[in-house]
Amino acid sequence: MDKQSLLSLQDLTVKYHSFTAVSSVSFDVYERDFIAIIGANGSGKTTLIKTILGLLHYQKGTIEKNDDVTVGYLPQHTMALDRFFPATVDEVVGMGLLSTKRFPKRLSKQEKQNVQDVLHMLNIKALVHKRIGALSGGQQQRVLLARALVSNPDILILDEPTSALDHSMRKQFFDILKHLNKSHGVTIILVTHDIVSAGDYINRVLYLDQKLMFDGTFNQFCEHQELSPFIHTHSLRQEKAGEQS
Template sequence: MNAERLISISNLDFQYGKDLVLTNINLDIHEGDYIGIVGPNGSGKSTLVKLILGILKPSGGCIELFGKDIKDFNDWERIGYVRQKATSFNPGFPATVEEVVGANLYSGRSTPKPGTKKARERVNEVLSIVNMEKFGKRLIGNLSGGQQQRVFIARALINSPQILFLDEPTVGIDADSQRDFYQLLEIFNQEMRITIVMVSHDIGVITQKVGRIVCMGDGKLLCHPNSSRSEISSMLKKVYGNTMDLLIHDH
Protein backbone atom coordinates (compact mmCIF):
# COMPACT_ATOMS: atom_id res chain seq x y z
CA MET A 1 0.00 0.00 0.00
CA ASN A 2 1.35 3.43 -0.94
CA ALA A 3 2.24 5.75 1.93
CA GLU A 4 0.09 8.84 2.42
CA ARG A 5 1.47 11.99 0.82
CA LEU A 6 1.81 14.58 3.57
CA ILE A 7 3.43 17.43 1.64
CA SER A 8 3.38 18.25 -2.06
CA ILE A 9 5.46 21.04 -3.59
CA SER A 10 4.91 22.00 -7.22
CA ASN A 11 6.85 24.50 -9.37
CA LEU A 12 7.90 26.46 -6.29
CA ASP A 13 9.80 29.73 -6.73
CA PHE A 14 11.01 32.15 -4.09
CA GLN A 15 12.43 35.59 -4.74
CA TYR A 16 14.09 37.82 -2.15
CA GLY A 17 14.19 41.32 -3.54
CA LYS A 18 15.58 40.96 -7.05
CA ASP A 19 17.36 37.69 -6.25
CA LEU A 20 15.72 34.40 -7.24
CA VAL A 21 16.55 32.12 -4.30
CA LEU A 22 14.58 28.99 -5.31
CA THR A 23 13.60 27.95 -8.82
CA ASN A 24 11.00 25.38 -9.91
CA ILE A 25 11.15 23.11 -6.86
CA ASN A 26 9.05 19.93 -7.08
CA LEU A 27 9.01 17.57 -4.12
CA ASP A 28 6.66 15.11 -2.39
CA ILE A 29 7.08 13.99 1.22
CA HIS A 30 5.25 10.83 2.31
CA GLU A 31 4.28 9.33 5.64
CA GLY A 32 7.22 7.47 7.17
CA ASP A 33 9.89 9.26 5.15
CA TYR A 34 13.24 10.08 6.76
CA ILE A 35 14.68 12.69 4.42
CA GLY A 36 17.93 14.60 4.57
CA ILE A 37 18.19 17.91 2.70
CA VAL A 38 21.81 18.66 1.84
CA GLY A 39 23.67 21.22 -0.22
CA PRO A 40 26.26 23.98 0.09
CA ASN A 41 25.67 27.13 2.11
CA GLY A 42 23.30 29.41 0.23
CA SER A 43 21.74 26.61 -1.81
CA GLY A 44 18.25 27.29 -0.40
CA LYS A 45 17.85 24.42 2.11
CA SER A 46 16.60 26.45 5.07
CA THR A 47 14.56 28.71 2.78
CA LEU A 48 12.70 25.66 1.45
CA VAL A 49 11.85 24.51 4.98
CA LYS A 50 10.65 27.99 5.98
CA LEU A 51 8.38 28.08 2.92
CA ILE A 52 6.86 24.72 3.85
CA LEU A 53 6.27 25.98 7.40
CA GLY A 54 4.59 29.17 6.20
CA ILE A 55 7.32 31.38 7.68
CA LEU A 56 8.06 32.69 4.19
CA LYS A 57 5.61 33.11 1.32
CA PRO A 58 6.43 31.72 -2.14
CA SER A 59 6.79 33.94 -5.19
CA GLY A 60 5.22 31.25 -7.35
CA GLY A 61 4.10 27.65 -7.37
CA CYS A 62 2.06 25.62 -4.89
CA ILE A 63 2.57 24.02 -1.47
CA GLU A 64 0.01 21.53 -0.15
CA LEU A 65 0.06 20.31 3.45
CA PHE A 66 -2.01 17.22 4.24
CA GLY A 67 -4.03 17.74 1.07
CA LYS A 68 -4.75 21.45 1.65
CA ASP A 69 -3.25 24.50 0.00
CA ILE A 70 -0.93 26.10 2.54
CA LYS A 71 -3.07 29.27 2.49
CA ASP A 72 -6.00 27.21 3.83
CA PHE A 73 -4.01 25.04 6.26
CA ASN A 74 -4.60 25.59 9.98
CA ASP A 75 -3.61 22.31 11.65
CA TRP A 76 -0.07 23.42 12.50
CA GLU A 77 0.04 21.13 15.54
CA ARG A 78 0.54 18.30 13.02
CA ILE A 79 3.96 19.73 12.15
CA GLY A 80 6.93 20.02 14.54
CA TYR A 81 9.93 22.26 13.93
CA VAL A 82 13.37 22.45 15.54
CA ARG A 83 15.18 25.62 14.48
CA GLN A 84 18.90 26.23 14.27
CA LYS A 85 19.73 26.56 17.97
CA ALA A 86 22.49 29.13 17.55
CA THR A 87 20.19 31.67 15.89
CA SER A 88 16.93 31.03 17.74
CA PHE A 89 17.85 30.74 21.42
CA ASN A 90 19.02 33.21 24.07
CA PRO A 91 20.77 31.11 26.76
CA GLY A 92 20.19 33.86 29.33
CA PHE A 93 16.41 33.66 29.01
CA PRO A 94 15.07 32.95 32.54
CA ALA A 95 12.77 30.02 31.74
CA THR A 96 12.72 26.47 33.05
CA VAL A 97 12.79 23.42 30.83
CA GLU A 98 9.12 22.74 31.57
CA GLU A 99 8.19 26.31 30.62
CA VAL A 100 10.12 26.17 27.34
CA VAL A 101 8.44 22.92 26.33
CA GLY A 102 4.95 23.80 27.54
CA ALA A 103 4.94 27.20 25.81
CA ASN A 104 4.71 25.43 22.45
CA LEU A 105 1.50 23.56 23.30
CA TYR A 106 -1.32 24.28 20.89
CA SER A 107 -4.88 24.34 22.18
CA GLY A 108 -6.02 21.98 19.45
CA ARG A 109 -8.45 19.13 19.00
CA SER A 110 -5.96 16.45 19.98
CA THR A 111 -3.87 18.36 22.54
CA PRO A 112 -4.61 19.34 26.15
CA LYS A 113 -5.40 22.93 27.05
CA PRO A 114 -2.27 24.85 28.19
CA GLY A 115 -1.97 25.24 31.96
CA THR A 116 -4.06 22.19 32.84
CA LYS A 117 -3.01 19.03 34.65
CA LYS A 118 -3.15 17.14 31.35
CA ALA A 119 -0.85 19.73 29.80
CA ARG A 120 1.69 19.27 32.60
CA GLU A 121 1.46 15.50 32.14
CA ARG A 122 2.10 15.92 28.42
CA VAL A 123 5.18 18.06 29.13
CA ASN A 124 6.54 15.36 31.43
CA GLU A 125 5.74 12.71 28.83
CA VAL A 126 7.74 14.34 26.03
CA LEU A 127 10.62 15.15 28.37
CA SER A 128 10.67 11.47 29.28
CA ILE A 129 10.84 10.53 25.58
CA VAL A 130 14.08 12.52 25.22
CA ASN A 131 15.40 11.40 28.64
CA MET A 132 15.15 14.88 30.18
CA GLU A 133 12.34 14.32 32.69
CA LYS A 134 14.70 14.96 35.65
CA PHE A 135 15.59 18.41 34.37
CA GLY A 136 12.13 19.99 34.19
CA LYS A 137 12.77 22.60 36.91
CA ARG A 138 16.22 23.56 35.62
CA LEU A 139 16.79 26.84 33.80
CA ILE A 140 17.28 26.14 30.11
CA GLY A 141 20.45 28.27 30.05
CA ASN A 142 22.12 26.05 32.67
CA LEU A 143 22.04 22.95 30.46
CA SER A 144 24.71 21.68 28.08
CA GLY A 145 24.28 22.12 24.34
CA GLY A 146 23.21 18.51 23.90
CA GLN A 147 20.70 18.74 26.74
CA GLN A 148 19.27 21.97 25.33
CA GLN A 149 18.81 20.32 21.96
CA ARG A 150 16.85 17.50 23.60
CA VAL A 151 14.60 20.10 25.20
CA PHE A 152 13.98 21.76 21.83
CA ILE A 153 13.06 18.37 20.38
CA ALA A 154 10.64 17.74 23.26
CA ARG A 155 9.15 21.17 22.56
CA ALA A 156 8.60 20.16 18.94
CA LEU A 157 7.01 16.85 20.01
CA ILE A 158 4.58 18.38 22.51
CA ASN A 159 1.67 18.44 20.03
CA SER A 160 2.23 14.86 18.76
CA PRO A 161 3.20 15.96 15.22
CA GLN A 162 3.03 13.64 12.24
CA ILE A 163 6.05 15.27 10.63
CA LEU A 164 9.14 16.82 12.21
CA PHE A 165 11.41 19.36 10.51
CA LEU A 166 14.91 19.98 11.86
CA ASP A 167 17.23 22.71 10.57
CA GLU A 168 20.94 21.99 11.20
CA PRO A 169 20.07 20.31 14.52
CA THR A 170 23.57 19.09 15.41
CA VAL A 171 25.36 22.45 15.17
CA GLY A 172 27.12 23.29 18.44
CA ILE A 173 26.71 19.94 20.19
CA ASP A 174 29.48 17.44 20.93
CA ALA A 175 30.05 14.09 19.22
CA ASP A 176 28.47 11.99 21.98
CA SER A 177 25.37 14.18 22.00
CA GLN A 178 25.17 13.94 18.21
CA ARG A 179 25.24 10.15 18.40
CA ASP A 180 22.46 10.12 21.01
CA PHE A 181 20.51 12.62 18.92
CA TYR A 182 20.54 10.41 15.82
CA GLN A 183 19.46 7.43 17.91
CA LEU A 184 16.47 9.46 19.10
CA LEU A 185 15.52 10.35 15.53
CA GLU A 186 15.65 6.70 14.55
CA ILE A 187 13.23 5.86 17.37
CA PHE A 188 10.90 8.69 16.33
CA ASN A 189 10.86 7.50 12.73
CA GLN A 190 10.77 3.73 13.13
CA GLU A 191 8.86 3.25 16.39
CA MET A 192 6.74 6.40 16.71
CA ARG A 193 6.18 6.61 12.92
CA ILE A 194 7.03 10.31 12.74
CA THR A 195 8.06 11.53 9.30
CA ILE A 196 11.38 13.38 9.55
CA VAL A 197 12.88 16.04 7.28
CA MET A 198 16.31 17.28 8.31
CA VAL A 199 18.54 19.99 6.86
CA SER A 200 22.21 19.27 7.48
CA HIS A 201 25.67 20.33 6.35
CA ASP A 202 27.19 17.11 7.75
CA ILE A 203 27.09 15.10 4.52
CA GLY A 204 29.25 12.22 5.73
CA VAL A 205 26.93 11.45 8.65
CA ILE A 206 23.53 12.27 7.21
CA THR A 207 23.96 10.05 4.15
CA GLN A 208 24.41 7.13 6.56
CA LYS A 209 21.45 7.99 8.78
CA VAL A 210 18.53 9.04 6.59
CA GLY A 211 16.36 6.97 4.30
CA ARG A 212 16.35 9.37 1.35
CA ILE A 213 18.40 12.35 0.20
CA VAL A 214 17.38 15.65 -1.37
CA CYS A 215 20.36 17.57 -2.79
CA MET A 216 20.10 21.29 -3.50
CA GLY A 217 22.40 23.70 -5.31
CA ASP A 218 21.98 27.26 -6.55
CA GLY A 219 18.32 27.26 -5.51
CA LYS A 220 17.46 24.15 -7.50
CA LEU A 221 16.65 20.55 -6.66
CA LEU A 222 19.59 18.59 -8.06
CA CYS A 223 18.38 15.18 -6.92
CA HIS A 224 15.13 14.12 -5.26
CA PRO A 225 14.18 11.37 -2.78
CA ASN A 226 13.53 8.83 -5.55
CA SER A 227 16.94 9.27 -7.18
CA SER A 228 19.10 6.15 -7.29
CA ARG A 229 22.10 5.68 -5.03
CA SER A 230 24.50 6.20 -7.92
CA GLU A 231 22.71 9.37 -9.05
CA ILE A 232 22.84 10.82 -5.55
CA SER A 233 26.49 9.92 -5.06
CA SER A 234 27.43 11.41 -8.43
CA MET A 235 25.56 14.64 -7.75
CA LEU A 236 26.98 15.06 -4.24
CA LYS A 237 30.50 14.62 -5.57
CA LYS A 238 29.84 17.24 -8.23
CA VAL A 239 28.58 19.65 -5.59
CA TYR A 240 31.13 18.94 -2.85
CA GLY A 241 34.09 17.60 -4.81
CA ASN A 242 35.26 14.19 -6.01
CA THR A 243 37.26 13.53 -2.84
CA MET A 244 34.12 12.82 -0.83
CA ASP A 245 33.77 9.26 0.41
CA LEU A 246 30.03 8.68 0.72
CA LEU A 247 28.10 5.84 2.25
CA ILE A 248 24.48 5.94 1.15
CA HIS A 249 22.08 3.38 2.57
CA ASP A 250 19.62 1.50 0.39
CA HIS A 251 16.19 1.58 2.11
Protein backbone atom coordinates in the same frame (compact mmCIF):
# COMPACT_ATOMS: atom_id res chain seq x y z
CA MET B 1 0.56 -0.44 0.02
CA ASP B 2 1.43 3.03 -1.30
CA LYS B 3 2.62 5.54 1.24
CA GLN B 4 0.40 8.55 1.80
CA SER B 5 1.71 11.99 0.80
CA LEU B 6 1.62 14.39 3.77
CA LEU B 7 3.06 17.39 2.01
CA SER B 8 3.33 18.25 -1.64
CA LEU B 9 5.42 21.02 -3.22
CA GLN B 10 4.87 21.84 -6.87
CA ASP B 11 7.05 24.24 -8.86
CA LEU B 12 7.89 26.30 -5.75
CA THR B 13 9.85 29.50 -6.35
CA VAL B 14 11.00 31.87 -3.61
CA LYS B 15 12.69 35.19 -4.32
CA TYR B 16 14.34 37.87 -2.21
CA HIS B 17 13.76 40.91 -4.41
CA SER B 18 15.53 39.96 -7.67
CA PHE B 19 17.51 37.04 -6.17
CA THR B 20 15.93 33.63 -6.66
CA ALA B 21 16.69 31.54 -3.55
CA VAL B 22 14.55 28.54 -4.49
CA SER B 23 13.66 27.82 -8.09
CA SER B 24 10.83 25.56 -9.34
CA VAL B 25 11.21 22.93 -6.63
CA SER B 26 8.76 20.01 -6.65
CA PHE B 27 8.64 17.00 -4.34
CA ASP B 28 6.29 15.03 -2.10
CA VAL B 29 6.88 14.10 1.53
CA TYR B 30 5.44 10.71 2.44
CA GLU B 31 4.41 9.18 5.73
CA ARG B 32 7.44 7.97 7.77
CA ASP B 33 9.95 9.59 5.42
CA PHE B 34 13.30 10.56 6.96
CA ILE B 35 14.61 13.20 4.59
CA ALA B 36 17.89 15.11 4.65
CA ILE B 37 17.92 18.35 2.66
CA ILE B 38 21.53 19.11 1.79
CA GLY B 39 23.40 21.63 -0.30
CA ALA B 40 26.17 24.22 -0.08
CA ASN B 41 25.80 27.47 1.87
CA GLY B 42 23.28 29.73 0.13
CA SER B 43 21.72 26.85 -1.80
CA GLY B 44 18.25 27.67 -0.44
CA LYS B 45 17.85 24.93 2.22
CA THR B 46 16.73 27.16 5.08
CA THR B 47 14.65 29.31 2.73
CA LEU B 48 12.86 26.16 1.54
CA ILE B 49 11.90 24.93 5.02
CA LYS B 50 10.98 28.41 6.22
CA THR B 51 8.63 28.65 3.24
CA ILE B 52 7.11 25.26 4.07
CA LEU B 53 6.61 26.50 7.65
CA GLY B 54 4.85 29.65 6.43
CA LEU B 55 7.59 32.01 7.64
CA LEU B 56 8.41 33.24 4.13
CA HIS B 57 6.19 34.12 1.18
CA TYR B 58 6.63 32.36 -2.14
CA GLN B 59 6.17 33.87 -5.56
CA LYS B 60 5.24 30.83 -7.63
CA GLY B 61 4.03 27.28 -7.18
CA THR B 62 1.97 25.51 -4.51
CA ILE B 63 2.45 23.91 -1.10
CA GLU B 64 -0.32 21.45 -0.31
CA LYS B 65 -0.81 20.02 3.15
CA ASN B 66 -3.93 18.56 4.72
CA ASP B 67 -5.27 20.66 7.60
CA ASP B 68 -5.06 17.69 9.96
CA VAL B 69 -1.34 17.20 9.28
CA THR B 70 0.56 18.94 12.10
CA VAL B 71 4.12 20.20 11.88
CA GLY B 72 6.72 20.56 14.65
CA TYR B 73 9.76 22.78 14.20
CA LEU B 74 13.23 22.78 15.69
CA PRO B 75 15.09 25.94 14.66
CA GLN B 76 18.80 26.37 14.11
CA HIS B 77 20.50 25.99 17.49
CA THR B 78 22.64 29.11 17.33
CA MET B 79 19.58 31.31 16.87
CA ALA B 80 17.63 29.79 19.66
CA LEU B 81 19.04 30.87 22.94
CA ASP B 82 20.00 33.84 24.99
CA ARG B 83 22.13 32.43 27.84
CA PHE B 84 20.49 34.72 30.39
CA PHE B 85 16.90 34.19 29.29
CA PRO B 86 14.89 33.35 32.43
CA ALA B 87 12.89 30.32 31.32
CA THR B 88 12.83 26.90 32.96
CA VAL B 89 12.85 23.69 30.95
CA ASP B 90 9.20 22.94 31.77
CA GLU B 91 8.18 26.47 30.70
CA VAL B 92 9.93 25.98 27.34
CA VAL B 93 8.56 22.49 26.75
CA GLY B 94 5.05 23.57 27.80
CA MET B 95 5.29 26.37 25.23
CA GLY B 96 5.05 23.69 22.52
CA LEU B 97 1.47 22.91 23.57
CA LEU B 98 0.27 26.20 25.02
CA SER B 99 1.29 28.30 22.02
CA THR B 100 -1.13 26.40 19.79
CA LYS B 101 -4.10 26.47 22.18
CA ARG B 102 -6.93 28.97 22.32
CA PHE B 103 -7.79 31.03 25.40
CA PRO B 104 -7.90 29.94 28.23
CA LYS B 105 -4.54 28.31 27.73
CA ARG B 106 -4.33 25.43 30.17
CA LEU B 107 -2.95 21.91 29.85
CA SER B 108 -5.34 18.99 30.29
CA LYS B 109 -4.35 15.94 32.37
CA GLN B 110 -3.66 14.02 29.16
CA GLU B 111 -1.44 16.83 27.83
CA LYS B 112 0.49 17.02 31.11
CA GLN B 113 1.07 13.28 30.86
CA ASN B 114 2.19 13.72 27.26
CA VAL B 115 4.76 16.31 28.39
CA GLN B 116 6.03 13.88 31.05
CA ASP B 117 6.30 11.07 28.48
CA VAL B 118 8.31 13.23 26.08
CA LEU B 119 10.61 14.44 28.89
CA HIS B 120 11.14 10.81 29.91
CA MET B 121 11.79 9.67 26.33
CA LEU B 122 14.41 12.38 25.82
CA ASN B 123 15.94 11.77 29.25
CA ILE B 124 15.52 15.35 30.47
CA LYS B 125 13.01 14.80 33.29
CA ALA B 126 15.60 15.73 35.92
CA LEU B 127 16.17 19.10 34.25
CA VAL B 128 12.61 20.48 34.34
CA HIS B 129 13.26 23.16 36.96
CA LYS B 130 16.59 24.28 35.54
CA ARG B 131 17.09 27.49 33.54
CA ILE B 132 17.50 26.53 29.89
CA GLY B 133 20.48 28.86 29.42
CA ALA B 134 22.37 26.96 32.13
CA LEU B 135 22.24 23.65 30.21
CA SER B 136 24.82 22.17 27.84
CA GLY B 137 24.32 22.45 24.07
CA GLY B 138 23.13 18.85 23.79
CA GLN B 139 20.66 19.22 26.66
CA GLN B 140 19.28 22.48 25.21
CA GLN B 141 18.78 20.76 21.87
CA ARG B 142 16.83 17.94 23.53
CA VAL B 143 14.67 20.49 25.38
CA LEU B 144 13.85 22.26 22.11
CA LEU B 145 13.16 18.88 20.50
CA ALA B 146 10.78 18.09 23.40
CA ARG B 147 9.01 21.40 22.77
CA ALA B 148 8.52 20.40 19.14
CA LEU B 149 7.31 16.89 20.05
CA VAL B 150 4.79 17.53 22.85
CA SER B 151 2.08 18.42 20.36
CA ASN B 152 2.54 15.03 18.62
CA PRO B 153 3.40 16.44 15.18
CA ASP B 154 3.04 14.30 12.07
CA ILE B 155 6.01 16.02 10.47
CA LEU B 156 9.08 17.26 12.33
CA ILE B 157 11.21 19.88 10.55
CA LEU B 158 14.71 20.48 11.89
CA ASP B 159 17.14 23.16 10.73
CA GLU B 160 20.75 22.07 11.21
CA PRO B 161 20.04 20.60 14.64
CA THR B 162 23.47 19.05 15.14
CA SER B 163 25.66 21.97 14.07
CA ALA B 164 26.62 22.83 17.67
CA LEU B 165 27.03 19.26 18.91
CA ASP B 166 30.15 17.13 19.14
CA HIS B 167 30.42 13.73 17.44
CA SER B 168 29.00 11.58 20.27
CA MET B 169 26.11 13.98 20.96
CA ARG B 170 25.38 14.08 17.24
CA LYS B 171 25.05 10.30 17.22
CA GLN B 172 22.79 10.35 20.30
CA PHE B 173 20.63 12.99 18.65
CA PHE B 174 20.26 11.02 15.42
CA ASP B 175 19.43 7.88 17.46
CA ILE B 176 16.56 9.80 19.07
CA LEU B 177 15.32 10.93 15.64
CA LYS B 178 15.53 7.35 14.36
CA HIS B 179 13.47 6.15 17.34
CA LEU B 180 10.84 8.84 16.66
CA ASN B 181 10.73 7.88 12.99
CA LYS B 182 10.63 4.09 13.41
CA SER B 183 8.65 3.67 16.66
CA HIS B 184 6.39 6.73 16.66
CA GLY B 185 5.94 7.13 12.91
CA VAL B 186 7.07 10.77 12.87
CA THR B 187 8.02 11.99 9.40
CA ILE B 188 11.30 13.89 9.58
CA ILE B 189 12.69 16.61 7.33
CA LEU B 190 16.18 17.59 8.29
CA VAL B 191 18.32 20.40 6.91
CA THR B 192 21.92 19.43 7.49
CA HIS B 193 25.52 19.90 6.45
CA ASP B 194 26.32 16.71 8.31
CA ILE B 195 25.32 14.24 5.62
CA VAL B 196 27.99 11.77 6.77
CA SER B 197 26.44 11.33 10.25
CA ALA B 198 22.90 11.49 8.89
CA GLY B 199 23.57 8.96 6.12
CA ASP B 200 22.95 5.92 8.35
CA TYR B 201 19.51 7.14 9.39
CA ILE B 202 17.82 8.79 6.43
CA ASN B 203 15.81 7.13 3.66
CA ARG B 204 15.91 10.06 1.23
CA VAL B 205 18.33 12.82 0.22
CA LEU B 206 17.22 16.05 -1.44
CA TYR B 207 20.18 17.94 -2.87
CA LEU B 208 19.42 21.60 -3.43
CA ASP B 209 21.25 24.21 -5.42
CA GLN B 210 18.41 26.71 -5.80
CA LYS B 211 16.87 23.96 -7.96
CA LEU B 212 16.26 20.42 -6.74
CA MET B 213 19.27 18.62 -8.24
CA PHE B 214 18.71 15.19 -6.69
CA ASP B 215 15.93 13.24 -4.96
CA GLY B 216 16.76 9.65 -4.04
CA THR B 217 18.31 7.34 -1.45
CA PHE B 218 21.62 8.00 0.30
CA ASN B 219 23.27 5.13 -1.57
CA GLN B 220 22.07 6.47 -4.92
CA PHE B 221 23.44 9.88 -3.94
CA CYS B 222 26.84 8.39 -3.02
CA GLU B 223 26.98 6.71 -6.41
CA HIS B 224 26.02 9.87 -8.30
CA GLN B 225 29.12 10.87 -10.22
CA GLU B 226 28.52 14.63 -10.29
CA LEU B 227 27.12 15.09 -6.79
CA SER B 228 29.01 12.60 -4.62
CA PRO B 229 32.12 14.90 -4.32
CA PHE B 230 29.85 17.05 -2.11
CA ILE B 231 29.99 14.29 0.54
CA HIS B 232 33.76 14.09 0.35
CA THR B 233 34.15 17.86 0.75
CA HIS B 234 31.75 17.96 3.68
CA SER B 235 33.12 14.91 5.46
CA LEU B 236 36.59 16.49 5.34
CA ARG B 237 35.12 19.71 6.75
CA GLN B 238 33.37 17.75 9.52
CA GLU B 239 36.58 15.90 10.37
CA LYS B 240 38.49 19.19 10.60
CA ALA B 241 35.77 20.69 12.78
CA GLY B 242 35.93 17.59 15.01
CA GLU B 243 39.72 17.86 15.33
CA GLN B 244 39.45 21.56 16.27
CA SER B 245 36.78 20.95 18.93
